[in-house]
Amino acid sequence: MASSSSSSDPILKVDRIYKSYASTAGETPILKNIDFDVKKGEFVAIVGPSGSGKSTLLNILGTLDRPTTGDIYINGVDVFSLNDHDLAYLRNNAIGFIFQSYNLINRASVSKNIEIPCIISGLNKKERLERASKIMGLLGIEDKGSYKPFNLSGGQQQRVAIARALMNNPSIILADEPTGNLDTKTGNEVFNLLKMLSNKYDRTIIMVTHNSELAIKTDRIIHLKDGEIEQEENILT
Amino acid sequence: MESMDIKEIFVLSFQALKERKIRSLLTILMVMAGTSLLVAVNGVGAGFTEFFNKQFSNLAPNILFVTSGQEQGSTVGSNGGGGGGAGGSASSKITLNAAVINRIESLPFIEEVIPSYQSQVLMKSKGEEKTNAALSIDPNKLFVIAPTLDLQEGSQIKQNDPSAIVIAENIAKPPGEDNPFVTLGETVGLEYSFIDDTTGKQDTISKNFLVTAIMESTGNPTIDNAAVINLDAGDSLFQKSGKHDSLFVVASSNELVDVVESEIKKLYGNDIGVTTVKAILKTIEQFTGGITSFLLSIAIISLIVGAVGIITTLYTSVIERIREIGTLKAIGAQSSNILTMFVFEALIIGMLGATLGLIGGVGGGYALSQATPRNEGDPPLIPLFFMNDMITVWIISVVLSVIAGLLPAWKASKVSPIEALRPKT
Numbered sequence: 001m002a003s004s005s006s007s008s009d010p011i012l013k014v015d016r017i018y019k020s021y022a023s024t025a026g027e028t029p030i031l032k033n034i035d036f037d038v039k040k041g042e043f044v045a046i047v048g049p050s051g052s053g054k055s056t057l058l059n060i061l062g063t064l065d066r067p068t069t070g071d072i073y074i075n076g077v078d079v080f081s082l083n084d085h086d087l088a089y090l091r092n093n094a095i096g097f098i099f100q101s102y103n104l105i106n107r108a109s110v111s112k113n114i115e116i117p118c119i120i121s122g123l124n125k126k127e128r129l130e131r132a133s134k135i136m137g138l139l140g141i142e143d144k145g146s147y148k149p150f151n152l153s154g155g156q157q158q159r160v161a162i163a164r165a166l167m168n169n170p171s172i173i174l175a176d177e178p179t180g181n182l183d184t185k186t187g188n189e190v191f192n193l194l195k196m197l198s199n200k201y202d203r204t205i206i207m208v209t210h211n212s213e214l215a216i217k218t219d220r221i222i223h224l225k226d227g228e229i230e231q232e233e234n235i236l237t
Numbered sequence: 238m239e240s241m242d243i244k245e246i247f248v249l250s251f252q253a254l255k256e257r258k259i260r261s262l263l264t265i266l267m268v269m270a271g272t273s274l275l276v277a278v279n280g281v282g283a284g285f286t287e288f289f290n291k292q293f294s295n296l297a298p299n300i301l302f303v304t305s306g307q308e309q310g311s312t313v314g315s316n317g318g319g320g321g322g323a324g325g326s327a328s329s330k331i332t333l334n335a336a337v338i339n340r341i342e343s344l345p346f347i348e349e350v351i352p353s354y355q356s357q358v359l360m361k362s363k364g365e366e367k368t369n370a371a372l373s374i375d376p377n378k379l380f381v382i383a384p385t386l387d388l389q390e391g392s393q394i395k396q397n398d399p400s401a402i403v404i405a406e407n408i409a410k411p412p413g414e415d416n417p418f419v420t421l422g423e424t425v426g427l428e429y430s431f432i433d434d435t436t437g438k439q440d441t442i443s444k445n446f447l448v449t450a451i452m453e454s455t456g457n458p459t460i461d462n463a464a465v466i467n468l469d470a471g472d473s474l475f476q477k478s479g480k481h482d483s484l485f486v487v488a489s490s491n492e493l494v495d496v497v498e499s500e501i502k503k504l505y506g507n508d509i510g511v512t513t514v515k516a517i518l519k520t521i522e523q524f525t526g527g528i529t530s531f532l533l534s535i536a537i538i539s540l541i542v543g544a545v546g547i548i549t550t551l552y553t554s555v556i557e558r559i560r561e562i563g564t565l566k567a568i569g570a571q572s573s574n575i576l577t578m579f580v581f582e583a584l585i586i587g588m589l590g591a592t593l594g595l596i597g598g599v600g601g602g603y604a605l606s607q608a609t610p611r612n613e614g615d616p617p618l619i620p621l622f623f624m625n626d627m628i629t630v631w632i633i634s635v636v637l638s639v640i641a642g643l644l645p646a647w648k649a650s651k652v653s654p655i656e657a658l659r660p661k662t
Contacts, residue, residue, distance in 0.1 A: 064567060064654045085571060092569020099658070103564040107256040108249065119245045120569045164568070 009076060010037035011171050011204050012061070017070035019056055019227075030056045031067070031227045038172070043198035043205045045215035048224030054208045055176065057224065061206060062095055062174050063087045075171055092120050096165030100177035102157040104149035110160050111136075111145035117167040128167070135163045139193060155186035162193060166203075173197070175207040179214060191217070241574045250581035257554065264543075264550040265590045271540030272594020272634045273601050276627060278536050280602035280620035281609070282529035288618050289521045292456050296514045297384050298491045299348075301498055303341070303484040304510040305330045331508045333481040341486060344500045346493040351378045351485040354471040360408070360464060361426035362419045369408050371427060372463040373471020374485075376403050376450075382485055383455040391421050392450030399470040402427075402446035405461050409451045423448050427464070429474050444474055486511075540634060543590065544641035547583050551645035555579065555652070562649055563657025576650035583642020584635065591634035595627055 017034040020027045031053045038044055048054050059065040061072065063079050072079050074094050082090060091097075096117075104113045111132055118128035136142045139159045149157050158178060165173050175194065179187030191214045197203040198219070207218065215221050216235060223231040254261040331337060338350045354373035359366055376394045380386055388394070395401040402425060410417040419425055428443045446466060454461050472479065488497040498511050555562070562575055602620035609618050 059655050062567065064658075088566065088569050088571045090569075091567065097564075097567050099564070100660075103560060103658070105249075105561055105564075107252040116565070117568050120241050120565075120571075120574065122241055125242075168569075 010073075011040045011042075011075060012038040012206070013071075013073040013076075014038075014061070015071040015073065017057070017060060017067045017072070019053075019060065019065075019067045029227055031060070034070070034227075034229060036222060036229065036232065038204060038206060040171075040204055041198060041202040042220065043195065043218040044207070045218040045221045046206065046208045046224060047210070047212065047215050047221055048230075052224040053227040054224055058174055058176055058206070058208050061172075062097060063091055092117055093168050094171045096168070096170035096173040098158070098161050098165050098173065098175040098178045100180040102149070102154075102161045102181075104157055104160055104164075106148060106150050108148075109145065110141065110147045110149060110152070113149060113160055114163045114167060116164060121168055131167060132163070135166050139163050153186070154182050155189055158182065158186075158190045159193065162190070162197075166197070172204045172206060175205060177209055178207060179209070179211060187211070187214070241570070241577075243577070246574065246578050247581050247585075250578050251585055253554065253558070253578075254582055254585055257550075260550055260553070261586065264546045264586050265593065267543035267546035268540070268587060268590025268634055268638055269543075269594040269597055271536060271543040272591045272630060273597035274536035274539050275533065275630045275633075276595055276598020276622065277601035277605055277620070278529060278532040279626050279630065280598065280622045281605045281618075282525065282532075283621035283623065283626075284602070284606055284619050285525040285529070286522060287621055289518065289525070292458075293514055293518050293521075296457050297382060297487075298514050299488045299494060300382060300514065301486040301488065301494060301501070302510075302512040303333070303350075303486050303501065304482065304512075305333050305508075331505050333484055334479050338481075338484060340504065341484065341501060344497065344504070346489045346497050346500075348487040348489050349381075351375065351381065351487065352468065352481040353483050353485065354468070354475050354477050355482045356429060356471075356475045358464070358474075359428040359430070360419070361428065362423065365418060367408075367411075367418060370463045371429075371471070371475075372459065372465045373468055373475065374465060375468055376401070376465055378485070379403070379452070379460060379465060381487060383457045383460050386455050386460065387453040389421065389451040389453060392452075395449050397467065397469075398449070399467045399473075400444075400446055401449040401467065403450040403452060403465040404448055405452050405463050405465075406454050407462055408464055409448075419448055419451075421448055421451055425464075427466070427474060429476075431476060442474055442476070444470070446470070540637060543634075544637045547586055547638055547641040548644055550586070551579055551582060551642055552648065554582070555645050555649040558649075559652060559657045562652045563654040566652070566654040567658060572650040575652070576646045579646030579649045580639060580642050583638050583646065586642075587635040587638025590638065591631045594634060595631060598622075598630075 014034055014036050017031055018029070019031040020029040022028075034057060046054050046057065056065065060067050063072075066080055074090065077090070079087065079090060105116070108116075111129075114132045114136065115128045118131065123131075132145075133142065136145060139162060141156060141159050141163065144152060144156060144160070149160060152160065158181075162178075173194075178194065179190050182190060194205055194207065195217065198205050209215050219235055221233040221235065222229055223233065333352065338352055341347065342350050351374060356371050356373075357368055358371040360369050375396070377396055379394070389406070392403075394403065404419050409419045424445050424447050426443055426445050428441050430439060430441045432438070433440045452460060452465075466474070471477065486497065486501070488494045494513050494515065498513060501509060501511050565575060566572075599620075599622055602622065606618040606620045
């Protein structure tokens with residue numbers, strides 16, 4: 001997978017994405033002419049009312065869904081020119097996912113959950129344990145490695161999910177309502193962790209959220225309405 | 238591009254089964270039941286074959302049994318008539334008299350023809366009475382019919398002594414009884430009952446005999462359950478008038494038995510019955526083989542039921558773990574990784590079920606053979622388990638399990654992550 005990006009190129013380029021679904025009533029457009037770039041280290045919030053197309057956009061950014069027309073470039077690679085096998089490889093190595101309901105595997109330990117992306121990529125055990133241990137320390141869950149996810153609080157489980165998303169050092173992290181299942185205090189803690197990853201470790205994060213108080217603390221807000229970008233708002237810090 | 242750690246997939250699969258313990262255990266039991274049945278039936282079948290081979294290995298393989306084809310005697314019945322003329326019903330059958338013996342003896346590759354009478358008699362000893370088979374034959378020829386025959390200490394075979402009787406060990410000391418029924422040197426009475434052809438009434442003839450020998454068990458059922466008397470004594474006691482019940486035809490070698498059989502058949506066609514040890518063994522093997530095949534087909538059906546159990550269990554598991562599958566795909570798992578994970582689950586179920594099935598099958602085989610009815614005094618029926626058969630059954634069970642796992646595994650691998658991760662409404 002050759003990359004032609006230079007340091008000034010956007011890490012993510014969304015080029016005129018259009019997505020529609022065929023239904024009995026005819027073609028229903030979900031996303032229309034979505035066009036934006038995300039630079040390395042940027043923390044972008046995508047906000048909008050229900051049905052505005054946020055989740056569909058996130059699925060397309062995460063290469064889980066293909067657009068009807070338009071392209072997406074991650075590190076300069078036209079991702080939808082890849083076949084399903086290479087797309088899975090790209091998701092494993094270039095994209096980190098954080099889900100609203102954490103999506104951890106309850107039968108596996110916290111440590112094993114965090115290791116999964118590296119298990120998929122075939123990294124050797126020693127290296128992946130070292131990496132997991134470092135990330136767990138960074139996120140303050142270093143003592144939870146042997147726990148089962150269901151024994152942890154919601155906030156701790158989301159930290160495990162964040163740790164999992166960081167394991168393969170992805171180019172972008174996609175977070176779908178990461179604080180949606182948490183109380184305000186815990187939600188703020190989790191958000192602050194993401195903010196810290198962006199500020200301190202130069203991580204590129206795209207977060208879908210309903211929470212405008214959190215959105216305003218990111219670098220940029222993309223407002224979606226009826227499948228279109230209604231407004232892009234740069235936050236001055 | 239490195240590939241996913243197979244060991245870790247295996248661990249995840251194993252953990253998935255552990256997470257649903259009861260369901261996994263029941264599925265393993267289903268596979269185990271099929272495997273056990275296969276192993277047990279195979280083992281008992283092989284044990285049966287071995288049992289009969291052993292039983293018949295003591296029979297001289299160069300002997301042919303020739304009968305007139307008529308029904309052989311009951312205590313009271315048509316054998317009073319002896320020959321083919323009895324009641325006129327078997328008039329087309331050959332009467333095994335001296336002329337027939339001479340004719341058969343004149344055929345090529347025949348060493349000798351040993352005539353015999355057989356009947357049921359009431360044996361009286363020390364005030365006790367028991368019904369036994371009586372074989373009337375030249376006692377010296379017993380060693381030809383049963384080459385492995387041994388006599389108990391003090392026994393003596395008296396040639397041409399019409400008052401001597403040679404008793405099988407089973408009759409002398411019936412298995413399971415503390416006291417012997419007959420002892421060496423004792424005089425026993427034989428009572429033969431028959432229907433008199435002229436009066437139509439039941440009549441009996443009795444005669445006393447001196448027990449001169451007791452035969453050790455030979456494995457030849459004709460001898461092992463018989464009281465043997467001289468040919469003349471049998472002729473007079475059973476009212477045979479020289480019409481023999483059966484002839485033991487001794488071929489000059491084992492290889493010539495088939496030739497001799499066809500020669501006799503050529504001479505008398507279907508009016509005479511010719512049986513060889515080989516034919517008896519073949520018939521028994523066909524019979525036990527038929528039963529074994531029937532039971533094996535049940536075992537295979539039960540194994541297929543186990544496979545259907547795997548399909549059901551894994552398919553349910555796929556539906557329950559749809560979110561996990563979606564998450565794994567979202568974070569980069571290939572469809573082949575998901576397929577492998579579920580195939581491994583089927584493999585683990587198959588391996589555990591098959592392995593437990595082998596153990597259960599060996600135990601079941603012994604239990605089945607214990608439960609098989611057999612005559613007292615018969616050697617025990619021991620099931621035989623061959624390593625090759627066991628490995629084959631194990632492989633069949635495991636392969637069938639994996640094949641059963643392929644459908645749900647394929648379904649799992651085709652799960653769309655968007656569908657799987659869509660919030661439940």
